[in-house]
Amino acid sequence: xxxxxxxxxxxxxxxxxxxxxxxxxxxxxxxxxxxxxxxxxxxxxxxxxxxxxxxxxxxxxxxxxxxxxxxxxxxxxxxxxxxxxxxxxxxxxxxxxxxxxxxxxxxxxxxxxxxxxxxxxxxxxxxxxxxxxxxxxx
Numbered sequence: 001x002x003x004x005x006x007x008x009x010x011x012x013x014x015x016x017x018x019x020x021x022x023x024x025x026x027x028x029x030x031x032x033x034x035x036x037x038x039x040x041x042x043x044x045x046x047x048x049x050x051x052x053x054x055x056x057x058x059x060x061x062x063x064x065x066x067x068x069x070x071x072x073x074x075x076x077x078x079x080x081x082x083x084x085x086x087x088x089x090x091x092x093x094x095x096x097x098x099x100x101x102x103x104x105x106x107x108x109x110x111x112x113x114x115x116x117x118x119x120x121x122x123x124x125x126x127x128x129x130x131x132x133x134x135x136x137x138x
Contacts (some may be wrong), residue, residue, distance in 0.1 A: 062095045071106055
């Protein structure tokens, strides 16, 4: 037995002496989850599956090709992966692939609209007048 299991067995022995689970838990600084010897075994708290295993080199190539060839953003890449390859991936995973490969974000330059000029074939054809009312006596 390793050190942790021995310490847990001492907790059980202390409980058998005192017959008060609350007092033993407060004294040892533990919760009242342990109810049998199976509960004394160490529980591994690491995830059973890693999100990094979902992305392999083939999927990474698909993402980079869609970005390079069609200049798509992450949400459009997500939709295209689902449509073309029947593969669903989160936006965070797509962003992670793009940042790991140092792909720069897409920046669209907006073109400034030209001024709209109103010209008439005959000069003075249309005249605009601004008027203002003046109060009498001023």
